[in-house]
Amino acid sequence: MAKGFNRPGGGGGQAGMMQQLQRLQQQMAEAQEHLAQETVTATAGGGAVKVTMTGDQKCQSVEIDPALLKDADAEMLQDLVLTAVNLALEKSRELQEQVMGPLSGGLPF
Numbered sequence: 347m348a349k350g351f352n353r354p355g356g357g358g359g360q361a362g363m364m365q366q367l368q369r370l371q372q373q374m375a376e377a378q379e380h381l382a383q384e385t386v387t388a389t390a391g392g393g394a395v396k397v398t399m400t401g402d403q404k405c406q407s408v409e410i411d412p413a414l415l416k417d418a419d420a421e422m423l424q425d426l427v428l429t430a431v432n433l434a435l436e437k438s439r440e441l442q443e444q445v446m447g448p449l450s451g452g453l454p455f
Contacts, residue, residue: 370449377445378402386441388433395426399434401441 381401389396396409408427415423 374446374449377449381442381445384441384445386434386437388430388437390429390433391426395423395430397427397430397434399431399438401438401445403435403438403442405431405434 382404384401385398385406386401387396387398391414394411394414396407397405398407398409399405408430410423410427414426
């Protein structure tokens with residue numbers, strides 16, 4: 347049997363671990379709130395299409411330069427919007443990794 351197992355008062359390790367988990371849970375909740383407030387922006391077509399997204403990956407805005415609409419065909423516009431959205435998602439995920447990475451380091455998910 348392992349040393350210290352079934353000793354009186356031996357449960358202190360579990361209580362300490364529970365406190366650590368509760369602190370980590372609180373820190374993660376705060377980080378998630380922070381991510382919801384942060385934004386990233388990505389552009390495509392030399393700035394003709396701009397997408398702004400939050401750190402928790404919610405699209406906040408899509409801006410299209412009116413000059414692009416004068417001679418743009420629908421397919422090109424769709425490609426530019428798709429590119430900008432995907433770039434914004436990538437930036438948002440990178441931001442999320444920066445904020446959440448240190449908190450989840452070593453935890454199996």
